[in-house]
Amino acid sequence: MRIGVLTAGGDCPGLNAVIRSVTHRALTYHGDEVIGFEDGFKGLLEGRYRPLDLNSVSGILARGGTILGSSRLERARLHEAADNWRTICSGYGLDVLIPIGGEGTLTAARLLAEAGMPVVGVPKTIDNDISATDRTFGFDTAVTVATEAIDRLKTTAESHQRVMVVEVMGRHAGWIALESGMAGGAHGICLPERPFDPADLVAMVEERFARGKKFAVICVAEGAHPAEGTMPYAHGEIDAYGHERFAGIGARLAAELEQRMGKEARPVILGHVQRGGVPTAYDRVLATRFGWHAVEAAHKGAFGCMTALRGTAVDLVPLADAVMVLKRVPEDRMQEAESVF
Amino acid sequence: MRIGVLTAGGDCPGLNAVIRSVTHRALTYHGDEVIGFEDGFKGLLEGRYRPLDLNSVSGILARGGTILGSSRLERARLHEAADNWRTICSGYGLDVLIPIGGEGTLTAARLLAEAGMPVVGVPKTIDNDISATDRTFGFDTAVTVATEAIDRLKTTAESHQRVMVVEVMGRHAGWIALESGMAGGAHGICLPERPFDPADLVAMVEERFARGKKFAVICVAEGAHPAEGTMPYAHGEIDAYGHERFAGIGARLAAELEQRMGKEARPVILGHVQRGGVPTAYDRVLATRFGWHAVEAAHKGAFGCMTALRGTAVDLVPLADAVMVLKRVPEDRMQEAESVF
Amino acid sequence: MRIGVLTAGGDCPGLNAVIRSVTHRALTYHGDEVIGFEDGFKGLLEGRYRPLDLNSVSGILARGGTILGSSRLERARLHEAADNWRTICSGYGLDVLIPIGGEGTLTAARLLAEAGMPVVGVPKTIDNDISATDRTFGFDTAVTVATEAIDRLKTTAESHQRVMVVEVMGRHAGWIALESGMAGGAHGICLPERPFDPADLVAMVEERFARGKKFAVICVAEGAHPAEGTMPYAHGEIDAYGHERFAGIGARLAAELEQRMGKEARPVILGHVQRGGVPTAYDRVLATRFGWHAVEAAHKGAFGCMTALRGTAVDLVPLADAVMVLKRVPEDRMQEAESVF
Amino acid sequence: MRIGVLTAGGDCPGLNAVIRSVTHRALTYHGDEVIGFEDGFKGLLEGRYRPLDLNSVSGILARGGTILGSSRLERARLHEAADNWRTICSGYGLDVLIPIGGEGTLTAARLLAEAGMPVVGVPKTIDNDISATDRTFGFDTAVTVATEAIDRLKTTAESHQRVMVVEVMGRHAGWIALESGMAGGAHGICLPERPFDPADLVAMVEERFARGKKFAVICVAEGAHPAEGTMPYAHGEIDAYGHERFAGIGARLAAELEQRMGKEARPVILGHVQRGGVPTAYDRVLATRFGWHAVEAAHKGAFGCMTALRGTAVDLVPLADAVMVLKRVPEDRMQEAESVF
Known part of the structure; x- marks a missing residue:
């Protein structure tokens, strides 16, 4: 399998841990190839990428930021990408794209998935406001x-x-x-x-x-x-x-x-x-698990999904569910906090 | 309501956060009284306790250890306590006992609960091996x-x-x-x-x-x-x-x-x-939530239960379920780890 | 000997370590008495103080802030204090006053010392800009x-x-x-x-x-x-x-x-x-040493001085030398930094 | 100038900061060349080295360990090196060697210097037991x-x-x-x-x-x-x-x-x-200053010396002075500690 990975949107501790985990699982266990697009979707559209092997992800587990760079992309160019996903995939020989990002990125991922592109998303936000996952890495x-x-x-x-x-x-x-x-x-x-x-x-x-x-x-x-x-x-x-x-x-x-x-x-x-710097142990573990499960999802053909923490398990949930509604702090969580003021 | 609280078993970061949270919620919201027994069940049996007010729990949220002290107790004395729970409760004017502890303590709590004592447990172990809760504070x-x-x-x-x-x-x-x-x-x-x-x-x-x-x-x-x-x-x-x-x-x-x-x-x-020292933010939040929910459980009369993290919610589970079987690392979690070696 | 101690000026990690060290050395080794004035010179002028014993300084070594509180004082009231130092000292039965503070405080200390009051200063500033000492605690x-x-x-x-x-x-x-x-x-x-x-x-x-x-x-x-x-x-x-x-x-x-x-x-x-929170190990050691040497200075009658780090030794320097000129970053230190930009 | 640098002896946080600083100062300010020998003196004797430029020292300031590797060397091979220092220097085109190490390394450096080799040492030990310098990086x-x-x-x-x-x-x-x-x-x-x-x-x-x-x-x-x-x-x-x-x-x-x-x-x-991991801010500053001053010493021809912290200044001291006697904790420092037990 040939896997493309990219990071998009704001910085978030744990991004590198996902990239590393995807690469390790794909290469070591499945014998896949992995390429990393630079600066998010921009790299995908502009043909900027590099192959990732064990050496290129060595020593990045505890590093903040993203070795692939990130960027924000205009909606118009994304629609263009969705229309041309077949060309894009065949151009790179891609069997699956794993975009790691927040609400905007996952919405883009959903758009691509709905157009037919084989996509497995990995949610990322320090704000922890993505529905369908108990927590996101970076938040801790x-x-x-x-x-x-x-x-x-x-x-x-x-x-x-x-x-x-x-x-x-x-x-x-x-x-x-x-x-x-x-x-x-x-x-x-x-x-x-x-x-x-x-x-x-x-x-x-x-x-x-x-x-x-x-x-x-x-x-x-x-x-x-x-x-x-x-x-x-x-x-x-x-x-x-x-x-x-x-x-x-x-x-x-x-x-x-x-x-x-x-x-x-x-x-x-x-x-x-x-939002910068060394991720906590919690975030490194969660990010590593997300990367692992994204690769497994790709191999099972579970496209149009994203990884999600549910209790102690990492599950797959449809991208559509994930991005429909922002996860906000409910009233009962506020009450827990108030009693110890 | 008159609430007794005690900490038993090994040291665990977050114990003080539970004590503080129980005290705040009970006093500020419910107008309860709280007493803390010293050195775990020993204090309960030997009449060593002190009243807890907002001042006595001030500044302890981020402190390791337990301001109440802890100890291990022989099983024989526990059975004795179970037999005399009515006398104990009436002696202290206790409406509920909140023991905070690990497997041994929760088993003891179950024994007391089965004898009829109004008990709400709070699980604690750095080992994270208690069934029925996704995680325990101290582990992080x-x-x-x-x-x-x-x-x-x-x-x-x-x-x-x-x-x-x-x-x-x-x-x-x-x-x-x-x-x-x-x-x-x-x-x-x-x-x-x-x-x-x-x-x-x-x-x-x-x-x-x-x-x-x-x-x-x-x-x-x-x-x-x-x-x-x-x-x-x-x-x-x-x-x-x-x-x-x-x-x-x-x-x-x-x-x-x-x-x-x-x-x-x-x-x-x-x-x-x-197992010592300042708890992480994660553990302080979880411990605080456990304390809050233990007090609510007491007021609902949900005795014989313990607090448990389930996904993002803190639920109550029967003590019997919690201590029956040790939560061990399953094979699939090992596999997640192995692929990034 | 009866020793008065106070902290004045801005917050600085290590203040409590000095207070603790002064108290330990004075009580344990010399059999002195120590009283702590509240909110800096204000407490001295307004008669607000409390005796310090080993219990009152227990557990404060690693705590930020100052258990005695701090404040800034108008110059006019200080001059008044200088004029009445004899009354003040005899009122409290003070044999020496140890003010811990920055440039303002040390200037005040100098004023009192010049009026005749037995004073030993301890320099404090996170800015490290006090002449005559290699470093000040709080800076690290x-x-x-x-x-x-x-x-x-x-x-x-x-x-x-x-x-x-x-x-x-x-x-x-x-x-x-x-x-x-x-x-x-x-x-x-x-x-x-x-x-x-x-x-x-x-x-x-x-x-x-x-x-x-x-x-x-x-x-x-x-x-x-x-x-x-x-x-x-x-x-x-x-x-x-x-x-x-x-x-x-x-x-x-x-x-x-x-x-x-x-x-x-x-x-x-x-x-x-x-400027808040737990002091580094370096600052705790330096603050502890300053406290120790301030007490020794008092017992030697070395008034009008302050403690100062000189190489690896803690020396005493005249307050007059300490506060005459601000210690600024010299050109050669800037050059060291520039070459690694 | 062509500068050789090596790290020898036990691991010590700050080694990389010295390597980086030497490289930056030498390249950016003096237009020198820098080569790094691998695994300490072994690399020098076995011809294993690599050129160091700004890229090779990028991102290492806060990294523990040493990018050059380290080793211990038998005394016999060192004497051999001392006898052949001219051949070694001309072989590599070396104008100066900067060995970074502890007592053993500095003794070796002294041996080479006494044989005539242009050497500037940089002291390193987490134990802080090198005479002639107030502190060594790694200790903090x-x-x-x-x-x-x-x-x-x-x-x-x-x-x-x-x-x-x-x-x-x-x-x-x-x-x-x-x-x-x-x-x-x-x-x-x-x-x-x-x-x-x-x-x-x-x-x-x-x-x-x-x-x-x-x-x-x-x-x-x-x-x-x-x-x-x-x-x-x-x-x-x-x-x-x-x-x-x-x-x-x-x-x-x-x-x-x-x-x-x-x-x-x-x-x-x-x-x-x-002895592993990220160095403290103190150690990074000290290590950076030592590297800077070692390069300056080389350009001044101050061979046979090592860098040393003296108060707030970094000075040069003869290697002979540095390694003659171990710096041990004096009695008065023990007394400072004892009074706060």
Whole structure:
């Protein structure tokens, strides 16, 4: 079999572990050939690829990023690819394509699969917001990085009787904020799934100060937003280069709290450190299993599917199921977190 | 409601997170009282306990060990406790007991529950070998510590063209060896579930050296053992204090490999560092959720159960199901690992 | 002897290790008494303190922050304290005061010492900018946190062919940027000591891209600034609460580079994570030694001094020498860093 | 200039950082050529080397081990090399050799230098026992790894009311035990520099238990030994392969304490994890500076020297001074540690 693999979309710890696992399983067990396309679908369309052997994937298990590079692709070119999938496959001698990516990539994969191309997807997102899989690799690393930051910020908040607002990733789903907030013992968590009222946060802080706990840490997802009318509208500001720039919710919330409470509140925006670097052991194992099962799926002809963690098993689920609806934090998970504030 | 909580058996990162979560949920949401028994069931039998409030569980989320202490108890005293559960409960004014522990503790919990005592168990083991729950807290921390060690050992093995044998915990089940071996990229994994033949390991090392990869790391569970007749019988040695001491399988295997290959092979026995210290974010979240659900179970009167992770949900399962059979590494999980050696 | 100890100024990993060490040495070896003033000099002036014994400093060695709290104090109140030092000392029965703090605190300590108060200072700053000591505790932790962040950012930069600008602490001296930049392998370092020209950074990035290294990481101290006329003047922006807010140099530089190069450049502002949390082993050892030597100095009557690392020894230096001039990064240290860009 | 570089002796985090730094400085600043000999002096004698350019040292700054490999060499072959240094140098076109290594390597370097060969040494040892330099790279990493282990062991010791004996590296000098013991807050430290009496350790443990601290951690260097007559003589034991094996001091001491106290005492032997893997930020900076200064020394013709940290500066010292006497832990450093037990 000749297997093509590519990584697309945002960076995510564990991508290399999938590439390595696909290559090992395919070469060692099945005697397949594997080629890796560079910079995601772009490489596929532009004929940029390289063969992958055991040496080319040696030493990458614990490396962040992706040795194949990544990119985002316009929808128009994808449709073009879907129309020409037969030519593409025969041009490369491909028997199957394994795209590793997030929601956009899996939607593209579904498009190609529906056009008839033999595709097995591998889901990837640090945001953990893909339906049909219990967890995605990259998420545990992001939560771990954010938790370590909260651990550090707690002592500084306590020593200075301060409120720290930590902004973590999560534009549409608040999983990172939820789990790092719980793991770090944050005293408030704001998620995109539920608009927050700054008054509630002020009340929480005041209650803590009243009983002698003179600090608080609030963990806020970048996509969280205040309930209508609870915070002044943020005007985009025009920077020196003529771009309108908006302060993130972390900075805005810290300013709002400081204003309301008359106490120091400082924002910390974790940013890209959450999506780079060495993956956790959990993510390396999950990524390795996903790669293994993608190759097995290819050999079983289970196309149009993606790998998914279900309990302790890695199963295959139709791509259509995976990308229909974003997996958001349900109300009962929020309640679990709230009781330990 | 008056809730008693205790921790029993071996140390496990996340115990304090459960205690904290039980206390927070019970006090803040339900207005319960919580008392913590010291040193496991011993404290229960000997009347050693203290009330737990928000202050007593402040700052313990990320702390290893258990603020309540732990111990092992003879079976005879447990039966005695089962016979007198009514007296015990009324003596302390207990409405429910939440024991947090491993197989032994949960078996004890089952005994008490069957005698009629209102009990809700919380499973705990770094070995991840409890049936009926997808994972236990403590396991992720142990795997993380072992993986970091393997990461470190790889570079030293490579620089010195050496074979490193890393012995990790796991007397009856090889989960830690399996996952840390996969995550660390070990080139061989030996589990209790499947006797190994040192000849296979020698063949693997020779094959690696032949293609220029002049080092190897082998991850071996402390409970792994050679297939009958493949390694010389290890005589216990009498130490200076008259105790018979057996070399662990890590040391024995390294000696055997060195002998067979004429290449340096060094054992590293990770030992207790795997079960102490700061829990990972994953374990803190799981432990916190278990504590929350244990309190809810108590309020629903769901006695004789324990909390269990099932997919993304925390469910309640009968204690009887949990402790009947040890969860061992199945053959297909081994195969996933083998293809990336 | 009756020893007073206090921590003042910004948070710094290792403060608790000093407090613990002072207490242990004083109580165990000398049979002294130790009291800790709360919230820095404020506690001294307001009579807020507590006795410190072995139990009160148990378990704090590895804890960030300060169990005594900290604060900043107006100069006027300090002069008042200097005038009344005799009353203060006799009021508390103090034989010596050990203030642990940065430049401001040591200047205050000097003032008190010159007025006649028996003072032994312990220098503290994550910025490492205190003259007369080779290093200060807290600095190694800050560098370690920043280096881990750069390690993580490199893989994400590489996968996305991006420039990452990491802003680290250091308002007046660039030690953190210098050492974390070197340790993380940054491709450019900007320090307060030497105004930078964005054109040089652009040239470096272009040169890297030209030879196939399509990413770069630039480490910039918060106090770094562009050479006159090389970047547009940044207007402070008026936020929703009427405060003028300036974008930090990290954000400004990323915008400038993006503008000039037509390549993605993203800022990451590490902020307070650099000054909180568990101190590194190095900082714990240095802080412990400083505490020990401060007590010895007190017993020798070496007042008006502070502890200082000189090579491998901890010496005493006059407070006057310590605070006269800020220790800035010299040119030759910059050159060492530049050759590995 | 044509520069040869090699790494010899035991593994040490930071070796790659030196190789990278030498290559960068030599190529980028001086326009030199650099070749790297494989497996230490062996490669020099056997003609195994490769040219080093910026690409060959890319990505190695944070990698443990050495990309050049290492080995130990018999003294006889070294003398042969010294006799033929002219032929060797002209054979490779070498203008200078930069050997990076520990005591043995630096002694060899001195031998070559005395014979007339242009040599600049770079000291390396995790043990920190080389005179003439304040610290060596690798040491901080070893201390950090050991400290993290002690941090983890403390909570498990406390929960189980147990004594943990941690054996760390250090055959002739106890620096790792001293600093990791101080940083980890060990309650006893045993060094090669000072024979210990187990009775003192028992007294310490008993005193702790008496005041309610029912656990202890003892940090012991592998080269520590009991005072004459205080512990039973350890007979080497004959293993299944006919080799005599001695239990290490960690295991022996734990057994001894258990025997004397009737309390659980468990050994943990950290072993090779201390010398492998990612170097700390401190070690990366020091190693990078050493590489830089070695190249500068070569260009200044300062042969027969090695780089050395002196305070904040990197100086050159004669190889003869460096290797004459082992740097051992002085009595006053022990006293600093003891007061915080």
